[in-house]
Amino acid sequence: MSEHTVSAYDQELTEIAGKIAEMGGLAESIVSNAVSALITQDLVLAQSTIDRDQRLDDLLHEIEMRNVQVIARRQPMGQDLREIMAATRIANDLERVGDMAKNVAKRVIAIDSDLKSKKLAIGVEHMTELALNQLKAVLDAFTRKDAEAAVRIRGQDAEIDAIYTSLFRELLTYMMEDPRNITQCAHLLFCAKNIERIGDHATNIAENVFYMVKGDHLLDDRPRMDETGVEDKESV
Amino acid sequence: MSEVSGAIRTADEFEPNKATAMENTKISADKVQVYYGDTHAIKDVSINIRAQTVTAFIGPSGCGKSTFLRCLNRMNDTIDICRVEGRIAIDDEDIYDPKVDPVQLRAKVGMVFQKPNPFPKSIYDNVSYGPRIHGLVRRKSELDDIVASSLQKAGLWEEVKDRLDSPGTGLSGGQQQRLCIARAIAVSPEVILMDEPCSALDPIATAKVEELIDELRENYTIVIVTHSMQQAARVSQRTAFFHLGNLVEVGDTQDIFTNPRDKRTQDYITGRFG
């Protein structure tokens, strides 16, 4: 898109997009550290991850403040308006991603013992990898204003859901085998759920990128199925 | 790319079905051309303007908004070098038909200008002038009623009811503009055209006029030219974007300002025209 007649306006929008990118990078790193801490039972890393999450909250507030100022000063219209709206929502999703990672890190400290099953750890790692790929890809799509990529990314969330469902079943089996596993498995279950939710946030971001570029909402034709096996047509 | 077409809004929703659009149409312009000598100022413009709706004309200055607006009550007839072609109908009657009396037409299609232009007469005379020359009243008491009700509709009554004999030119700018609106209303028009009615007013006076426009919509068809996109977004339900004499895009105001279809509209509303 060509530039605004008022060049400071372009500058302001570019800075907001830059802050989103910063949030995205930070969120990715927090997620990956939280899961590393979980797999290796690294309590120090877990604690530092919890501390770093604060920066995401700060960035969210900064982006909100900048957006409000641009709205007040420039009265954005058309694609600019949608970009500002999308930036606000995306920043919120990224802040939530940080919260999910923080939850995982807190459980590392609560579990405080080696993981019983190598296989479980691999499952959680794999799911995290997929969620992080989704997050990276969707932030790229935001930067490039690529609606087609956003549609593709949204379609890929099903894979994360599927892994989550199989992890869920596996954890149930362990718990049934030996009640002494229940505490650790319950913690792991919540960790897996948190990572699965990161995938959902990436999906939200994809929908916002699509809206930002096209001005239309994607049809909500994704079937939603969670570990309960009950399809949810209403949830957002 | 095929998934992308799964977007919710379809072309049909964008232009609602023809039948209802026709029912609501107050003014319809078909292939209108306007020339000032050799200058082709309006190029092949067709548009349906809906009744009881505020339609805003926006676009860069010189794009022909005022020219097109003036076609709607034949104000361009007063400009010698101006030539209008095509068909413009109000309630399906061609307003350029030789049988139409332009003076009567202008009573039916009132106009409010950029600079408030009250006559150098009393407030009362400003409002009563139209009904008098159009022979709309027989008795003084009827005239009093029209003056009062017009000033009420224009939201000015409370401010001036005790000084109807003082000169209209003594009012503040915003009051003068509302006086001009009262003057337009006094001859019971069906359509009110406004050419940048707030550009000489401060924000409070502007807000009052905008409030008034919103109230008037119930009874009149309103077309407003404005250079303020925020104003168009605030007061209108339909927006038409003009560029270099062409009507580029017309649609529901909320769509034009959040998701315009044409690149030129997009560039203009987002402040990207150099």
Ligand SMILES: Nc1ncnc2c1ncn2[C@@H]1O[C@H](COP(=O)(O)OP(=O)(O)O)[C@@H](O)[C@H]1O
């Ligand atoms: N009375 C006139 N005589 C000659 N040219 C005119 C006259 N009025 C307008 N024009 C020309 O017609 C074009 C459209 O003008 P106008 O309708 O005033 O645009 P807008 O209201 O969008 O600023 C411009 O190029 C302008 O110079």
Ligand SMILES: [Mg+2]
């Ligand atoms: Mg003009």
